[in-house]
Every structure is written in C-alpha cells, then in structure tokens.
Amino acid sequence: MELIDTHCHLTFKPLDSDIAAVLERSRAAGVTSWITVGTSLHDSQRTIEFAGRFDNMYATVGVHPHDAKDVTADMLAQLNQLAQNLNVVAIGETGLDFHYNFSKQPDQLRVFAAQLNLAQELNLPVVVHSRNAFDETMDILDRHGSAQKRVVFHCFSGSPEQAKQVLERGYYISFTGVVTFKNAEQTRRAAKLVPLDRLMIETDCPYMSPEPMRKQKVNEPALMVHTAKFLAELKGMDLIDFAAAVTATSTAFFALPSPRN
Ligand code: NI
Secondary structure, eight states, X not given: OOEEEEEEOTXXXXXXXXXXXXXXXXXXXXXEEEEEOOOSHHHHHHHHHHHHHSTTEEEEEOOOGGGGXXXXXXXXXXXXHHHTSTTEEEEEEEEEETTTOSSOHHHHHHHHHHHHHHHHXXXXXXXXXXXXXXXXXXXXXXXXXTTOOOEEETTOOOOHHHHHHHHHTTOEEEEOXXXXXXXXXXXXXXXXXXXGGGEEEOOOTTSOOOTTSTTOSSOOGGGHHHHHHHHHHHTTOOHHHXXXXXXXXXXXXXXXXXXXX
C-alpha cells in the first residue's frame, strides 16, 4: 500500500522537530508520500524547504483565510515567486472561513481571488479551505475558477447536497479523520456519493486525529490509515483497492511524479 497524505502540516509544532521519526512511522503504516501545505508566506517558505529535504514530499504555497488581513500586494508577488519552485504542486490552502472570521470578510475574498488567479496563471491546482462559507466559496470559484477544474475542498464536512454541487462543477473532495467521528453522519452520507476518481484523503495533521485514535492529541500521517480503512469499509471495498484508487486520483490531481523508493 502506498497512500499519499494529500494535506498535512509537517512544518507545524510538534511534528517539525520530530520529522524523521514521523516520516518513519508513516512509511511503516503505508503512507509513503506527503503534501505539506503552506498557510502563510513564512510557512510556505518552510514547506518548500521541507519538500527539498525529503523524497516523496511536496509543498503547496498559500495564505490561509485566517491570515488574509495582513496580505499586501508585495506579499502576493513573493508568493508568486515561491510558487515557481519545482517542488510546489498546488496553491493553498486558501479560501474563506466565516466561522472564526479572524480576518475581515472583504480581505478574505480579496486574498482568495488573488490566489485563484495565481493558480490559473501557473496552471496549478488549488487547495480550498471553506468553513461556514459554502455559497460564497462556490460563487468566487464560479467567477475566478471556471477554467480551473483542479480544485479540492479539503477537510470536507458538508452535506450530501453540497458534495453534489462540488462534484457537478468538476471539483474534488478530500476527507480527514472527521468522517470517522461519531457525530459526522452527514459527512459520511456525502462520502458515499463521491466517486473514487474525485475523492482524496488527508490527515490535516497535527489536527483531526481519526477514530479510534482521536484521543491521540497530535495527529500524524501514519494515522491516515484509519481514515482509509473507514472509507474503504463505507464504500464496501478492500483497503488495497481503495488505497490504489485514491492514490491514483491524488497523483493525477497534483501531477506528482512516480514515487522514489
Ligand atoms: Ni490544513
């Protein structure tokens, strides 16, 4: 089994200082490639640095909606520069978070739009964070992302109805350990609808440990196997077949090269 953790934050504490052991446990569990996701300009410099240090690790560069308030034109130009690095496979995470509203909504909209334009200019896929802002996210994607079908809704926890809208646009849906949580019935119903050629999995570690490891406060890529097993069962599939399918989807979506052993 060669799973890809398509959305992890290996630059975050405490994973970053223990990275060799984290990756060793991940490989032993069958999670053999990683996309470490940038959340700010500074973090995006670090994701690139990490991806340069380890085989089968790739970076994304982007500014999380929480940090949108501080983003200047000069910073967007720097992000454009970073995005040219060969280990960068996507723009993000970017999007809208109207749950926390750590940045004002006009700032979030402005910085999301700028990153969608950047992705289009560089022909890179987009990793979208959307919380309490589904309609606004779809609207801005419709306006800026029409030519861009490589869009993934990360950590999806929406309804089956929302999943249908995402799929109708040609976009992708990625599930974290949230799908294993007791109270996530609507997310499970949504997951049943998503065909394997549009479905990806991720940890979003160090957050969101899946059941039955939810008590492990610090999530890590090795634990993604629990989410894979859970979804394989939900789909009535063998784990090996499920893993092969989602790895193929993820490899194509991010245009990853063949893994190095
Ligand atoms: Ni994330």
